Amino acid sequence: MRKLSWFNTLTLTLGFAFLYIPMLILILYSFNAGKLVTVWSGFSFKWYGELFQNEAFLQAAWVTLKVAVVSSTFATILGTMAAYVMVRAGRFRGRTLFSGMIYAPLVMPEVITGLSLLLLFIAIGLDRGVLTIVLAHTTFSMCYVSVVVSSRLVTFDQSLEEAALDLGCTGFEAFRLVTLPITLPAVISGWLLAFTLSLDDLVIASFTSGPSSTTLPIKIFSAVRLGVTPEINALSTIMIGLVTIGVIGASLTSKRAIAKKQKDEREAIS
Amino acid sequence: MKRFALISIPYLWLLALFLVPFLIVLKISLSDTELAIPPYTPTLDIAQGWAGVREWWAGLDMENFVWLTEDDLYWKAYLSSLKIAIISTLLTLMVGYPIAYGMTRAPDEWRPTLMMLIILPFWTSFLIRVYSWKAILSNEGLLNQLLIGIGLIDEPLVILNTNIAVYIGIVYTYLPFMVLPIYAALERLDESLLEAAEDLGCSRFTAFWLVTFPLSKQGVIAGSFLVFIPAMGEYVIPALLGGSKTLMIGKVLFEEFFANRDWPVASAVAVVLLLILIIPIVLFQRNEEKQREAGK
Numbered sequence: 168m169r170k171l172s173w174f175n176t177l178t179l180t181l182g183f184a185f186l187y188i189p190m191l192i193l194i195l196y197s198f199n200a201g202k203l204v205t206v207w208s209g210f211s212f213k214w215y216g217e218l219f220q221n222e223a224f225l226q227a228a229w230v231t232l233k234v235a236v237v238s239s240t241f242a243t244i245l246g247t248m249a250a251y252v253m254v255r256a257g258r259f260r261g262r263t264l265f266s267g268m269i270y271a272p273l274v275m276p277e278v279i280t281g282l283s284l285l286l287l288f289i290a291i292g293l294d295r296g297v298l299t300i301v302l303a304h305t306t307f308s309m310c311y312v313s314v315v316v317s318s319r320l321v322t323f324d325q326s327l328e329e330a331a332l333d334l335g336c337t338g339f340e341a342f343r344l345v346t347l348p349i350t351l352p353a354v355i356s357g358w359l360l361a362f363t364l365s366l367d368d369l370v371i372a373s374f375t376s377g378p379s380s381t382t383l384p385i386k387i388f389s390a391v392r393l394g395v396t397p398e399i400n401a402l403s404t405i406m407i408g409l410v411t412i413g414v415i416g417a418s419l420t421s422k423r424a425i426a427k428k429q430k431d432e433r434e435a436i437s
Numbered sequence: 438m439k440r441f442a443l444i445s446i447p448y449l450w451l452l453a454l455f456l457v458p459f460l461i462v463l464k465i466s467l468s469d470t471e472l473a474i475p476p477y478t479p480t481l482d483i484a485q486g487w488a489g490v491r492e493w494w495a496g497l498d499m500e501n502f503v504w505l506t507e508d509d510l511y512w513k514a515y516l517s518s519l520k521i522a523i524i525s526t527l528l529t530l531m532v533g534y535p536i537a538y539g540m541t542r543a544p545d546e547w548r549p550t551l552m553m554l555i556i557l558p559f560w561t562s563f564l565i566r567v568y569s570w571k572a573i574l575s576n577e578g579l580l581n582q583l584l585i586g587i588g589l590i591d592e593p594l595v596i597l598n599t600n601i602a603v604y605i606g607i608v609y610t611y612l613p614f615m616v617l618p619i620y621a622a623l624e625r626l627d628e629s630l631l632e633a634a635e636d637l638g639c640s641r642f643t644a645f646w647l648v649t650f651p652l653s654k655q656g657v658i659a660g661s662f663l664v665f666i667p668a669m670g671e672y673v674i675p676a677l678l679g680g681s682k683t684l685m686i687g688k689v690l691f692e693e694f695f696a697n698r699d700w701p702v703a704s705a706v707a708v709v710l711l712l713i714l715i716i717p718i719v720l721f722q723r724n725e726e727k728q729r730e731a732g733k
Contacts, residue, residue: 283462
């Protein structure tokens with residue numbers, strides 16, 4: 168049993184305080200009655216009420232949600248295929264280019280990705296709107312999905328699939344009954360990652376959206392550029408709350424799944 | 438047949454939406470600026486076949502790239518981005534390493550919780566996390582209120598809209614990218630090595646410098662690239678926390694494109710930025726491959 172030294176306790180406390188205090192302040196001031204976000208003038212839900220009356224924000228939130236659901240679903244399908252190709256397809260012509268195109272978007276500055284996609288859409292005469300944002304988000308998030316899924320596929324024991332085939336499964340059955348259940352957690356986290364990336368993206372969406380398809384980050388950005396507004400604090404609090412519930416929920420489910428698996432294994436042995 | 442479909446669908450998607458757009462950027466960066474829609478005249482006319490290519494090659498003047506070297510706004514912005522990215526990477530390392538180290542020293546049952554606390558901000562909106570500093574750093578902000586309240590200063594410190602705010606913003610938002618690879622490297626470390634070093638007469642501090650730090654080097658390198666590369670092209674942080682004097686190339690590109698509508702120059706800025714970033718990107722991938730081989 169290790170014990171933390173005073174030095175490590177101090178760095179961890181300071182480090183986590185640095186990470187969390189700004190967000191806690193943001194949340195606290197969303198309940199402030201006054202217009203100023205730096206002077207506390209009493210508790211109120213006023214800004215939440217104003218937020219839900221703001222048509223423009225609600226409209227943008229709806230566009231963002233639509234884009235995120237559609238693009239993360241496409242990204243998951245394409246990214247999983249790409250991961251399968253990277254890990255399983257062996258050698259083929261242009262493999263180096265393929266893996267380069269999978270890894271490059273991960274480190275590409277967003278301004279370059281956004282600019283290049285916009286120039287493409289203009290060159291082929293595609294009007295900017297929800298469709299172009301979906302295409303852009305699918306492209307960069309499929310690369311993240313393929314990295315997540317391929318790291319799972321690498322550790323996957325192929326003899327399990329071979330066993331299923333030996334026992335009379337067709338290729339598709341082996342995929343459905345063996346490969347899919349084992350890779351599913353990675354596919355789901357890939358989808359969640361793509362979904363969050365899409366919800367969060369400002370720069371690429373600024374380049375690829377049209378006037379009728381403003382997303383929530385674009386709306387937030389233009390509001391906060393001018394200063395701090397309590398309405399944005401309220402909106403941020405809702406978003407932070409949803410993410411926290413999601414992440415804690417996911418970690419509890421996976422913990423329970425691991426505990427259940429260990430229990431099953433113990434019972435199988437005894 | 439199935440294999441062919443499996444390979445070609447994602448391949449074609451990436452070709453069409455990743456590689457082709459780049460070629461378009463490259464092409465437009467070599468075109469001439471024009472006040473029209475679209476605001477450039479392509480100098481390469483593919484329809485004319487080889488004659489067109491030859492004519493394009495003869496007329497190729499790299500005008501936009503020459504412009505980048507002549508107008509000092511651009512090279513100053515590249516240098517200033519480089520400076521900001523390097524300084525903030527070092528700062529992130531200085532903040533992140535002790536946190537990663539502390540996490541590996543924590544009791545085992547704390548680790549999943551600490552890990553979750555590091556990952557949670559990563560899932561939270563980047564924009565919101567940057568925005569949260571505005572209320573803290575402004576002149577009437579909470580930091581100044583606190584410092585004046587405890588009597589440390591009389592006049593508010595001007596932090597928002599300066600480079601210092603940009604450093605804070607980058608360290609804050611990219612901290613998880615630094616902590617996670619270092620933590621992964623430190624966790625693999627065999628503790629008996631440290632005991633051996635102490636048995637052989639090293640003090641704890643020398644043991645750290647001679648054993649722990651060198652063995653975590655790959656995590657440090659990976660984390661530093663993961664902070665440096667995106668920081669170099671950053672737009673949101675300088676736009677929200679930086680001032681009018683904060684020059685960063687991502688911001689210049691964005692404004693060149695949207696405010697000045699100068700597409701050829703914006704494209705040339707993007708091409709040069711990519712050329713600068715290719716070196717760290719290649720180094721990063723080599724480090725990753727080395728790590729993968731070491732892990733096997």
